[in-house]
Amino acid sequence: MIGFVVFSLRRAWQGFWRNALMSIAATATMVLMLVLLAGFWIIQTGLLSALDFTESKVEVVANIKLDAAPAAITELQTRLEAMPEVAGVSFVTREEALARFQQSMREQGREDLTKYLDSNPLTASYEVKLIDPSYATPIADRLREEPAVRNVLDTKDTAQNVKAVTDILRTAGTVILLVIGVIVLFIIVNTIRLAVVARAEEIEIMRLVGASDAFIRWPFVFEGAMVGLLGAGITLGGLYLLSDPIGTFMVDFFRVLPLSFGSLARDLVVLVTSAGLGLGVLGSWLSVRTYLIR
Amino acid sequence: MTLAPSPSAASRSLRDRIRRRGRVQSAADRAVLVMHDVAKTYPNGKTALLDVDLVIPEGDFVFLVGPSGAGKSTIIKLLIRDEIATRGQVVLDGQDLARLPRRAVPKIRRKIGIVFQDFKLLPTKSVWENVAFALEVTGSPRRKIRPAVDRVLALVGLTAQRSQIPSQLSGGEQQRTAIARALVHDPRLIIADEPTGNLDPLISWEIIQLLLRINELGVTVLMATHDADVVTALRKRVVALEEGRIIRDEVGGAYHRAD
Numbered sequence: 036m037i038g039f040v041v042f043s044l045r046r047a048w049q050g051f052w053r054n055a056l057m058s059i060a061a062t063a064t065m066v067l068m069l070v071l072l073a074g075f076w077i078i079q080t081g082l083l084s085a086l087d088f089t090e091s092k093v094e095v096v097a098n099i100k101l102d103a104a105p106a107a108i109t110e111l112q113t114r115l116e117a118m119p120e121v122a123g124v125s126f127v128t129r130e131e132a133l134a135r136f137q138q139s140m141r142e143q144g145r146e147d148l149t150k151y152l153d154s155n156p157l158t159a160s161y162e163v164k165l166i167d168p169s170y171a172t173p174i175a176d177r178l179r180e181e182p183a184v185r186n187v188l189d190t191k192d193t194a195q196n197v198k199a200v201t202d203i204l205r206t207a208g209t210v211i212l213l214v215i216g217v218i219v220l221f222i223i224v225n226t227i228r229l230a231v232v233a234r235a236e237e238i239e240i241m242r243l244v245g246a247s248d249a250f251i252r253w254p255f256v257f258e259g260a261m262v263g264l265l266g267a268g269i270t271l272g273g274l275y276l277l278s279d280p281i282g283t284f285m286v287d288f289f290r291v292l293p294l295s296f297g298s299l300a301r302d303l304v305v306l307v308t309s310a311g312l313g314l315g316v317l318g319s320w321l322s323v324r325t326y327l328i329r
Numbered sequence: 330m331t332l333a334p335s336p337s338a339a340s341r342s343l344r345d346r347i348r349r350r351g352r353v354q355s356a357a358d359r360a361v362l363v364m365h366d367v368a369k370t371y372p373n374g375k376t377a378l379l380d381v382d383l384v385i386p387e388g389d390f391v392f393l394v395g396p397s398g399a400g401k402s403t404i405i406k407l408l409i410r411d412e413i414a415t416r417g418q419v420v421l422d423g424q425d426l427a428r429l430p431r432r433a434v435p436k437i438r439r440k441i442g443i444v445f446q447d448f449k450l451l452p453t454k455s456v457w458e459n460v461a462f463a464l465e466v467t468g469s470p471r472r473k474i475r476p477a478v479d480r481v482l483a484l485v486g487l488t489a490q491r492s493q494i495p496s497q498l499s500g501g502e503q504q505r506t507a508i509a510r511a512l513v514h515d516p517r518l519i520i521a522d523e524p525t526g527n528l529d530p531l532i533s534w535e536i537i538q539l540l541l542r543i544n545e546l547g548v549t550v551l552m553a554t555h556d557a558d559v560v561t562a563l564r565k566r567v568v569a570l571e572e573g574r575i576i577r578d579e580v581g582g583a584y585h586r587a588d
Binding site: 038053241246247 | 441467
């Protein structure tokens, strides 16, 4: 058994170098495909993070009646925070609301008209962050029935639109990733098949002298694994060298927090290595199978 | 042909009988090859062989002759179980090839040594490596490979050329390398498919002499050939095929029918 593994590994190594041009072509294809896969994975991750970020922006704003009792307001906050759909509640006082309004006027370069007012016309409000945008409507409905609440800003349409768009993007992303995966598989299998076809004579001689299927198959499978691992190594090396520009791009483009970046790097190592190894092994297995079934 | 037990069967030792249990018992129990009522029709409807009966006893030297398309290649394909007979039995060293599971095919092929017209050597490997290859890929331990390869290279007279690659060799030397590779498994049967087809007459005679010597050492040889001079000169057993049938099977025959 050990002899068989040593034999297969040795033959795989010889096969890789005896047919160096083919091996390099297969490895290059593997690298290109893995870069494509990794690139799309990065974009997909960025997209999902950006979607999460957008969804977290969906909130319900409840304006509080001017004459509401402070006790009723505090009591409302406690009840809001206890709701499972609610991710967080922040209270905006009347003064803060005025300050925000004034600042936004200043930023837009418009005249601050509030200085002509005798008193602050703005109400205090609760900004309710939700764990999922789909809860916007039921929470808004419940808030409208609260006695202390004057009105609820109608974010129903926004929430539904965001939900619809993010759902479409998520589905499309998954579908495209699957399609790319299948295309990559076909291209890799074909490239490895070329390398196997180039050695058809060797396989024929092996069959004629009475080599068992395992002795014919495994050297090729190991060779495919070598191509896959080498391709994965080159791809990951390249990504590592480019990790700074990629990080900048992701932050600029998707506004992803650096927090999710560590897990992305880990995911990429797992994805690229397993895809390379899996595609290499599967590609050789399928290619050499053609010569064994007789 | 009826398949009766061999008269010597009773005197055979118990161990021998147990070893042979399950194998096809035949009149030619010591035969390397028995083909009985064999027909082969390819999936495209073309009948390549019909009513073929052939027994090759151990130690025989048989020429298989006939025009192209007569069925010589089909017989060889049946023997190495590249094809399976549509009808009848092909029994090689006591095993019916049609009933052999796929797993067992490599093992039976190790009992046959095959030599082709185009040598089928690996161009990047040396003479020694080409011969050793046959043992390596069948899982022989390395300590057994070295003496076995050295022995057959000495037998075919290529010890001096052991490190050369095929392109550095003459056609005759390449064919002798192929013969060494065919011998390295200690086969029961050597099948030579037009072994001299690519060689000039003088070199052809060298190859024939080598096959005869191997035959004298006890290995059964089946040689398919077009070379009328060789067949007629040697007066060995000749099996002539035509349109898929055996039309002649005579010991001491010539290439053509003696009319």
